[in-house]
Amino acid sequence: MTAALHVVLPGGIDDPAAPSGGNTYDRRVLTGLAATRDVHEIAVAAAWPHPAERARSVLARALAQLPRNATVLLDGLVAGAVPELLEPLAARLRLVVLVHLPLGDETGLSPAEAAELTARERRTVRAAAAVVATSEGAARRVETLHDLPAGSVHVAAPGVDPAPLAEPGPDGGRLLCVAAVTPRKAQDVLVEALQSVADLPWTCTLVGALDRAPAYVDRVRELAAVTGGRVELAGTRTGEALARSYRDADLLVLPSLAETYGMVVTEALARGVPVLGTRVAGVPEALGTAPDGTLPGALVPPGDPPALAAALRRWLTDPALRRGWQAAAGARRSGLLGWDETTRRLNEVLEV
Numbered sequence: 001m002t003a004a005l006h007v008v009l010p011g012g013i014d015d016p017a018a019p020s021g022g023n024t025y026d027r028r029v030l031t032g033l034a035a036t037r038d039v040h041e042i043a044v045a046a047a048w049p050h051p052a053e054r055a056r057s058v059l060a061r062a063l064a065q066l067p068r069n070a071t072v073l074l075d076g077l078v079a080g081a082v083p084e085l086l087e088p089l090a091a092r093l094r095l096v097v098l099v100h101l102p103l104g105d106e107t108g109l110s111p112a113e114a115a116e117l118t119a120r121e122r123r124t125v126r127a128a129a130a131v132v133a134t135s136e137g138a139a140r141r142v143e144t145l146h147d148l149p150a151g152s153v154h155v156a157a158p159g160v161d162p163a164p165l166a167e168p169g170p171d172g173g174r175l176l177c178v179a180a181v182t183p184r185k186a187q188d189v190l191v192e193a194l195q196s197v198a199d200l201p202w203t204c205t206l207v208g209a210l211d212r213a214p215a216y217v218d219r220v221r222e223l224a225a226v227t228g229g230r231v232e233l234a235g236t237r238t239g240e241a242l243a244r245s246y247r248d249a250d251l252l253v254l255p256s257l258a259e260t261y262g263m264v265v266t267e268a269l270a271r272g273v274p275v276l277g278t279r280v281a282g283v284p285e286a287l288g289t290a291p292d293g294t295l296p297g298a299l300v301p302p303g304d305p306p307a308l309a310a311a312l313r314r315w316l317t318d319p320a321l322r323r324g325w326q327a328a329a330g331a332r333r334s335g336l337l338g339w340d341e342t343t344r345r346l347n348e349v350l351e352v
Protein backbone atom coordinates (compact mmCIF):
# COMPACT_ATOMS: atom_id res chain seq x y z
CA MET A 1 0.00 0.00 0.00
CA THR A 2 1.09 3.56 -0.68
CA ALA A 3 0.88 6.39 1.83
CA ALA A 4 -2.31 7.03 3.74
CA LEU A 5 -5.05 9.13 2.18
CA HIS A 6 -7.41 11.13 4.36
CA VAL A 7 -10.77 11.99 2.80
CA VAL A 8 -13.28 14.60 3.98
CA LEU A 9 -16.83 13.79 2.88
CA PRO A 10 -20.34 15.07 3.54
CA GLY A 11 -22.19 12.81 5.94
CA GLY A 12 -24.63 10.30 4.53
CA ILE A 13 -23.07 9.56 1.15
CA ASP A 14 -24.04 5.90 1.54
CA ASP A 15 -27.66 6.62 2.46
CA PRO A 16 -29.77 4.69 -0.10
CA ALA A 17 -32.64 7.09 0.48
CA ALA A 18 -30.56 10.04 -0.73
CA PRO A 19 -28.71 8.95 -3.87
CA SER A 20 -26.87 11.52 -5.96
CA GLY A 21 -24.22 11.56 -8.63
CA GLY A 22 -21.76 13.18 -6.25
CA ASN A 23 -22.32 10.53 -3.58
CA THR A 24 -21.93 7.74 -6.11
CA TYR A 25 -18.76 9.31 -7.48
CA ASP A 26 -17.21 9.68 -4.04
CA ARG A 27 -17.97 6.11 -3.01
CA ARG A 28 -16.81 4.54 -6.27
CA VAL A 29 -13.48 6.35 -6.40
CA LEU A 30 -12.79 5.73 -2.71
CA THR A 31 -13.46 2.03 -3.20
CA GLY A 32 -11.02 2.07 -6.08
CA LEU A 33 -8.38 4.04 -4.20
CA ALA A 34 -8.65 1.71 -1.21
CA ALA A 35 -7.18 -1.07 -3.35
CA THR A 36 -3.78 0.65 -3.26
CA ARG A 37 -4.05 3.20 -0.44
CA ASP A 38 -4.84 3.21 3.24
CA VAL A 39 -7.98 5.38 3.07
CA HIS A 40 -9.26 7.14 6.19
CA GLU A 41 -12.67 8.79 5.86
CA ILE A 42 -13.72 11.88 7.79
CA ALA A 43 -17.49 12.23 7.40
CA VAL A 44 -18.93 15.59 8.40
CA ALA A 45 -22.65 15.35 9.10
CA ALA A 46 -23.92 18.83 8.38
CA ALA A 47 -26.21 20.79 6.10
CA TRP A 48 -23.59 22.01 3.67
CA PRO A 49 -22.84 24.54 2.33
CA HIS A 50 -24.10 26.16 5.55
CA PRO A 51 -22.34 24.10 8.25
CA ALA A 52 -23.25 24.47 11.87
CA GLU A 53 -20.59 25.50 14.34
CA ARG A 54 -20.43 21.98 15.78
CA ALA A 55 -19.69 20.54 12.34
CA ARG A 56 -16.92 23.08 11.82
CA SER A 57 -15.41 22.10 15.16
CA VAL A 58 -15.51 18.40 14.31
CA LEU A 59 -13.75 19.03 11.00
CA ALA A 60 -11.19 21.39 12.53
CA ARG A 61 -10.24 18.85 15.20
CA ALA A 62 -9.95 16.03 12.68
CA LEU A 63 -7.67 18.02 10.38
CA ALA A 64 -5.53 19.31 13.25
CA GLN A 65 -4.71 15.72 14.25
CA LEU A 66 -3.34 14.72 10.83
CA PRO A 67 0.42 14.36 10.46
CA ARG A 68 2.52 16.89 8.58
CA ASN A 69 2.53 16.41 4.78
CA ALA A 70 -0.53 14.16 4.90
CA THR A 71 -2.56 14.13 1.69
CA VAL A 72 -6.19 15.15 2.22
CA LEU A 73 -8.86 14.78 -0.47
CA LEU A 74 -11.80 17.07 0.29
CA ASP A 75 -15.23 16.99 -1.31
CA GLY A 76 -15.90 20.54 -2.44
CA LEU A 77 -19.37 20.52 -0.93
CA VAL A 78 -17.62 20.54 2.44
CA ALA A 79 -14.35 22.28 1.66
CA GLY A 80 -15.67 25.17 -0.38
CA ALA A 81 -17.62 26.64 2.52
CA VAL A 82 -14.85 26.62 5.14
CA PRO A 83 -11.71 28.32 3.79
CA GLU A 84 -10.91 29.73 7.24
CA LEU A 85 -10.30 26.17 8.45
CA LEU A 86 -8.18 25.16 5.47
CA GLU A 87 -6.01 28.21 4.77
CA PRO A 88 -3.95 27.86 8.00
CA LEU A 89 -3.33 24.18 7.15
CA ALA A 90 -2.22 24.65 3.54
CA ALA A 91 1.48 24.75 4.42
CA ARG A 92 1.30 21.65 6.64
CA LEU A 93 -1.07 19.38 4.68
CA ARG A 94 -1.41 18.60 0.96
CA LEU A 95 -5.00 19.61 0.27
CA VAL A 96 -6.72 18.32 -2.88
CA VAL A 97 -10.22 19.67 -3.51
CA LEU A 98 -12.74 17.79 -5.64
CA VAL A 99 -15.33 20.23 -7.04
CA HIS A 100 -18.52 18.49 -8.17
CA LEU A 101 -20.38 21.78 -8.74
CA PRO A 102 -19.21 25.30 -7.82
CA LEU A 103 -21.18 26.26 -4.74
CA GLY A 104 -22.34 29.56 -6.19
CA ASP A 105 -23.68 27.85 -9.32
CA GLU A 106 -26.47 26.09 -7.45
CA THR A 107 -29.89 27.16 -8.70
CA GLY A 108 -32.16 29.13 -6.38
CA LEU A 109 -29.53 31.15 -4.53
CA SER A 110 -29.95 34.88 -4.15
CA PRO A 111 -27.23 36.99 -5.83
CA ALA A 112 -25.79 37.78 -2.41
CA GLU A 113 -25.72 34.12 -1.36
CA ALA A 114 -24.11 33.07 -4.62
CA ALA A 115 -21.48 35.80 -4.35
CA GLU A 116 -20.62 34.87 -0.77
CA LEU A 117 -20.29 31.15 -1.56
CA THR A 118 -18.20 31.87 -4.64
CA ALA A 119 -15.87 34.12 -2.64
CA ARG A 120 -15.43 31.48 0.07
CA GLU A 121 -14.85 28.72 -2.47
CA ARG A 122 -12.28 30.87 -4.27
CA ARG A 123 -10.24 31.08 -1.07
CA THR A 124 -10.47 27.31 -0.65
CA VAL A 125 -9.32 26.37 -4.15
CA ARG A 126 -6.48 28.88 -4.03
CA ALA A 127 -5.28 27.34 -0.77
CA ALA A 128 -5.33 23.84 -2.25
CA ALA A 129 -2.32 22.08 -3.71
CA ALA A 130 -4.53 20.68 -6.47
CA VAL A 131 -8.12 21.01 -7.66
CA VAL A 132 -10.06 18.29 -9.50
CA ALA A 133 -13.29 18.60 -11.52
CA THR A 134 -15.45 15.96 -13.13
CA SER A 135 -15.35 17.22 -16.74
CA GLU A 136 -13.29 19.47 -18.99
CA GLY A 137 -16.15 21.95 -19.10
CA ALA A 138 -16.40 22.02 -15.33
CA ALA A 139 -12.63 22.43 -14.98
CA ARG A 140 -12.60 25.44 -17.28
CA ARG A 141 -15.58 26.88 -15.38
CA VAL A 142 -13.73 26.58 -12.05
CA GLU A 143 -10.62 28.18 -13.55
CA THR A 144 -12.58 31.11 -14.96
CA LEU A 145 -14.77 31.56 -11.89
CA HIS A 146 -11.83 31.63 -9.48
CA ASP A 147 -9.14 33.22 -11.69
CA LEU A 148 -6.95 30.10 -11.70
CA PRO A 149 -4.33 29.51 -14.40
CA ALA A 150 -5.70 27.91 -17.56
CA GLY A 151 -5.23 24.14 -17.48
CA SER A 152 -4.50 24.05 -13.75
CA VAL A 153 -7.67 22.20 -12.71
CA HIS A 154 -7.37 18.45 -13.24
CA VAL A 155 -10.15 16.27 -14.65
CA ALA A 156 -11.31 12.85 -13.44
CA ALA A 157 -14.55 12.15 -15.27
CA PRO A 158 -17.04 9.70 -13.75
CA GLY A 159 -17.04 6.12 -14.95
CA VAL A 160 -19.97 3.86 -15.73
CA ASP A 161 -20.64 0.17 -15.29
CA PRO A 162 -21.35 -2.03 -18.31
CA ALA A 163 -25.03 -2.89 -18.71
CA PRO A 164 -27.19 -4.96 -21.07
CA LEU A 165 -28.87 -3.26 -24.03
CA ALA A 166 -32.39 -1.97 -23.50
CA GLU A 167 -35.08 -3.10 -25.94
CA PRO A 168 -36.52 -0.02 -27.72
CA GLY A 169 -40.26 0.33 -28.10
CA PRO A 170 -41.96 0.82 -31.46
CA ASP A 171 -42.81 4.51 -31.11
CA GLY A 172 -40.13 5.90 -28.79
CA GLY A 173 -42.77 7.08 -26.37
CA ARG A 174 -41.32 5.83 -23.09
CA LEU A 175 -39.50 8.89 -21.76
CA LEU A 176 -37.35 8.87 -18.62
CA CYS A 177 -35.75 11.61 -16.51
CA VAL A 178 -33.43 10.56 -13.67
CA ALA A 179 -32.59 13.42 -11.31
CA ALA A 180 -33.62 14.75 -7.92
CA VAL A 181 -36.64 16.99 -8.45
CA THR A 182 -34.99 20.36 -7.85
CA PRO A 183 -34.89 23.69 -9.70
CA ARG A 184 -31.41 22.97 -11.12
CA LYS A 185 -32.64 19.78 -12.77
CA ALA A 186 -35.52 21.74 -14.38
CA GLN A 187 -38.23 19.09 -14.51
CA ASP A 188 -40.72 21.94 -14.81
CA VAL A 189 -39.19 22.83 -18.18
CA LEU A 190 -39.58 19.21 -19.28
CA VAL A 191 -43.22 18.98 -18.23
CA GLU A 192 -44.02 22.29 -19.94
CA ALA A 193 -42.40 20.94 -23.11
CA LEU A 194 -44.41 17.73 -22.84
CA GLN A 195 -47.63 19.73 -22.65
CA SER A 196 -46.73 21.07 -26.11
CA VAL A 197 -46.58 17.54 -27.57
CA ALA A 198 -49.71 16.25 -25.86
CA ASP A 199 -51.12 15.29 -29.26
CA LEU A 200 -48.49 12.54 -29.57
CA PRO A 201 -48.26 9.20 -27.71
CA TRP A 202 -45.80 9.23 -24.82
CA THR A 203 -45.40 8.65 -21.09
CA CYS A 204 -42.72 10.17 -18.92
CA THR A 205 -41.32 8.87 -15.63
CA LEU A 206 -39.49 11.28 -13.35
CA VAL A 207 -37.18 9.23 -11.13
CA GLY A 208 -35.53 11.15 -8.32
CA ALA A 209 -35.78 12.38 -4.75
CA LEU A 210 -38.90 14.39 -3.91
CA ASP A 211 -37.74 15.85 -0.59
CA ARG A 212 -34.99 18.28 -1.62
CA ALA A 213 -37.19 21.21 -2.69
CA PRO A 214 -40.82 20.65 -1.58
CA ALA A 215 -42.25 23.87 -3.06
CA TYR A 216 -40.65 23.11 -6.41
CA VAL A 217 -41.95 19.52 -6.32
CA ASP A 218 -45.45 20.92 -5.77
CA ARG A 219 -45.04 23.09 -8.87
CA VAL A 220 -43.92 20.12 -10.96
CA ARG A 221 -46.86 18.08 -9.67
CA GLU A 222 -49.27 20.85 -10.68
CA LEU A 223 -47.81 20.95 -14.17
CA ALA A 224 -47.84 17.16 -14.41
CA ALA A 225 -51.52 17.04 -13.45
CA VAL A 226 -52.38 18.83 -16.69
CA THR A 227 -50.99 15.87 -18.66
CA GLY A 228 -53.71 13.55 -17.37
CA GLY A 229 -51.44 11.11 -15.59
CA ARG A 230 -48.92 10.70 -18.39
CA VAL A 231 -46.14 12.12 -16.18
CA GLU A 232 -45.27 10.04 -13.11
CA LEU A 233 -43.23 11.41 -10.21
CA ALA A 234 -41.81 8.05 -9.14
CA GLY A 235 -39.48 9.21 -6.35
CA THR A 236 -36.11 7.67 -5.58
CA ARG A 237 -35.16 4.40 -7.25
CA THR A 238 -31.90 2.52 -6.78
CA GLY A 239 -30.47 -0.87 -7.63
CA GLU A 240 -32.65 -3.16 -9.71
CA ALA A 241 -35.59 -0.73 -9.68
CA LEU A 242 -33.44 1.96 -11.27
CA ALA A 243 -31.92 -0.52 -13.73
CA ARG A 244 -35.44 -1.55 -14.74
CA SER A 245 -36.35 2.09 -15.34
CA TYR A 246 -33.48 2.40 -17.82
CA ARG A 247 -34.36 -0.90 -19.49
CA ASP A 248 -37.94 0.25 -19.97
CA ALA A 249 -36.97 3.62 -21.45
CA ASP A 250 -36.73 4.69 -25.08
CA LEU A 251 -35.18 8.10 -24.42
CA LEU A 252 -33.51 9.72 -21.41
CA VAL A 253 -34.31 13.42 -21.08
CA LEU A 254 -32.08 15.57 -18.87
CA PRO A 255 -33.27 19.22 -18.91
CA SER A 256 -30.78 20.54 -16.31
CA LEU A 257 -29.95 24.23 -16.04
CA ALA A 258 -26.46 23.36 -14.74
CA GLU A 259 -24.63 20.05 -14.80
CA THR A 260 -20.90 19.49 -14.43
CA TYR A 261 -21.14 16.06 -16.05
CA GLY A 262 -24.42 14.16 -15.86
CA MET A 263 -23.71 10.57 -14.83
CA VAL A 264 -27.23 9.52 -15.80
CA VAL A 265 -26.29 10.31 -19.39
CA THR A 266 -23.63 7.61 -19.51
CA GLU A 267 -25.81 5.25 -17.47
CA ALA A 268 -28.42 5.50 -20.23
CA LEU A 269 -25.85 5.19 -23.01
CA ALA A 270 -24.40 2.08 -21.37
CA ARG A 271 -27.76 0.50 -22.16
CA GLY A 272 -27.96 1.93 -25.67
CA VAL A 273 -30.65 4.46 -24.66
CA PRO A 274 -30.29 7.79 -26.52
CA VAL A 275 -30.21 11.06 -24.57
CA LEU A 276 -31.87 14.42 -25.10
CA GLY A 277 -30.02 16.84 -22.83
CA THR A 278 -29.12 20.48 -22.43
CA ARG A 279 -26.01 22.17 -23.70
CA VAL A 280 -24.47 22.95 -20.30
CA ALA A 281 -20.93 22.37 -18.98
CA GLY A 282 -20.16 18.64 -18.93
CA VAL A 283 -23.29 17.21 -20.59
CA PRO A 284 -21.85 17.38 -24.14
CA GLU A 285 -18.79 15.48 -22.87
CA ALA A 286 -20.91 12.82 -21.22
CA LEU A 287 -23.03 12.46 -24.36
CA GLY A 288 -19.98 12.25 -26.61
CA THR A 289 -20.22 10.74 -30.07
CA ALA A 290 -20.30 7.33 -31.67
CA PRO A 291 -17.05 6.22 -33.38
CA ASP A 292 -18.33 7.66 -36.67
CA GLY A 293 -18.88 11.08 -35.06
CA THR A 294 -22.68 10.97 -34.82
CA LEU A 295 -24.47 12.12 -31.68
CA PRO A 296 -26.35 9.49 -29.66
CA GLY A 297 -29.14 12.00 -29.11
CA ALA A 298 -29.33 15.78 -29.13
CA LEU A 299 -28.63 18.89 -27.05
CA VAL A 300 -30.90 21.91 -26.64
CA PRO A 301 -30.45 25.22 -24.78
CA PRO A 302 -31.23 25.07 -21.05
CA GLY A 303 -34.44 26.60 -19.74
CA ASP A 304 -36.10 26.62 -23.16
CA PRO A 305 -39.39 24.65 -23.22
CA PRO A 306 -40.13 25.37 -26.92
CA ALA A 307 -36.70 24.08 -28.01
CA LEU A 308 -37.09 20.98 -25.86
CA ALA A 309 -40.62 20.43 -27.19
CA ALA A 310 -39.40 20.72 -30.78
CA ALA A 311 -36.71 18.10 -30.15
CA LEU A 312 -39.21 15.78 -28.49
CA ARG A 313 -41.60 16.18 -31.42
CA ARG A 314 -38.84 15.23 -33.86
CA TRP A 315 -38.01 12.15 -31.78
CA LEU A 316 -41.63 11.05 -31.48
CA THR A 317 -42.58 11.59 -35.13
CA ASP A 318 -39.47 10.61 -37.11
CA PRO A 319 -38.70 6.86 -37.08
CA ALA A 320 -35.50 7.39 -39.09
CA LEU A 321 -34.24 9.89 -36.53
CA ARG A 322 -35.01 7.44 -33.71
CA ARG A 323 -33.13 4.65 -35.47
CA GLY A 324 -30.15 6.95 -35.99
CA TRP A 325 -30.00 8.02 -32.35
CA GLN A 326 -30.43 4.44 -31.19
CA ALA A 327 -27.67 3.18 -33.46
CA ALA A 328 -25.32 5.94 -32.27
CA ALA A 329 -26.16 5.18 -28.62
CA GLY A 330 -25.39 1.50 -29.16
CA ALA A 331 -22.08 2.36 -30.80
CA ARG A 332 -21.21 4.91 -28.09
CA ARG A 333 -21.11 2.13 -25.47
CA SER A 334 -17.65 1.00 -26.57
CA GLY A 335 -16.15 4.41 -25.78
CA LEU A 336 -17.51 4.78 -22.26
CA LEU A 337 -14.93 4.87 -19.47
CA GLY A 338 -15.07 2.59 -16.44
CA TRP A 339 -14.58 3.60 -12.82
CA ASP A 340 -11.08 2.13 -12.93
CA GLU A 341 -10.09 4.94 -15.29
CA THR A 342 -11.65 7.55 -12.99
CA THR A 343 -9.68 6.14 -10.08
CA ARG A 344 -6.46 6.07 -12.11
CA ARG A 345 -6.79 9.72 -13.09
CA LEU A 346 -7.58 10.85 -9.56
CA ASN A 347 -4.69 8.76 -8.22
CA GLU A 348 -2.32 10.55 -10.58
CA VAL A 349 -3.29 13.87 -9.02
CA LEU A 350 -2.90 12.53 -5.50
CA GLU A 351 0.57 11.17 -6.23
CA VAL A 352 2.05 14.44 -7.50
